[in-house]
Amino acid sequence: MSTEPGDTLASRIAARSLAKREANYANEVRRLLDAGRVVMGRSGTTARPRVADIVAEAGLSNEAFYRHFPSKDALVAAILEDGTERLHSYVAHQMSKASTAEARLRRWVEGVLSQADDESAETTRAVMWNAGSMGEEIMSSPPSVAGRLAALVRDTYAELGSADPEFDASLAAHATIGKLSDYLWRQMRPTKSDVDRITAFCLRIRTP
Structure with a gap:
């Protein structure tokens, strides 16, 4: 049978x-x-x-x-990764509302800097502070925040005529995230003028 x-x-x-x-x-x-x-x-x-x-x-x-x-550090790393994916999805959605490359880049800057808004800044700052005590092995596992966000504007830089869109996107991401970190630790919210200046910088760094 x-x-x-x-x-x-x-x-x-x-x-x-x-x-x-x-x-x-x-x-x-x-x-x-x-x-x-x-x-x-x-x-x-x-x-x-x-x-x-x-x-x-x-x-x-x-x-x-x-x-x-296995440890609290592993949870913090997972929270960082989860936050990176949430931010990536949010910024991508904001960029989809723009019809030109210049407008998409501005939407990208606004989306990244939105982490310094009053509603999310305190939690973002606290998670980053907790991440500061994590070991090198744990920190090497989450995807790079700058890398994930740079990927969103790589094609935008290509459309803007960059000869090296990957490099320019990476430079823009590191610079913008650096300013975001500065706003977070100083407990400041970026103004429209700040967004204008950062967007103008990101447009200027195109590789000829």
Whole structure:
């Protein structure tokens, strides 16, 4: 008697169980990422939160935390990566509203500097401060914020006539993120004039 039907049924049941576990684990990770961001924002730059604070905010256990992250530094790295992806998606959406290369570049500058707005600045500053204590091995794992944002304007620089759009996009990203960091640590919000000047700089750095 063939066992194939039973084996097929067993495989389907196992697949459903694995899918459910994967969904549960993904939910746990999201709750820990969001809780970590909330707790860091609440603590500011005066105290680094404990794992116990984060799992309490998430409504999870230490066991759940260490199932996904070997240390708090690993969680901070994941929060940085998650924030980079969120910012990348937001800036890309803002750029899609522009019809010219110049307008897309300005939208890009505005989107990057939006992290210094009152609503998000405190949390962004707190996450960056916590990241400052992370080891080199952990810091080398998240994707570069500048690299991800530079990729968004590489084609824009090519359209603007740059002979080396990749280099120019990277230079613009590092310069703009540097100014963003300055605004964050000085607890200042960029003005329209600031956005104008940074956009003008990014337009001037095109490689001839």
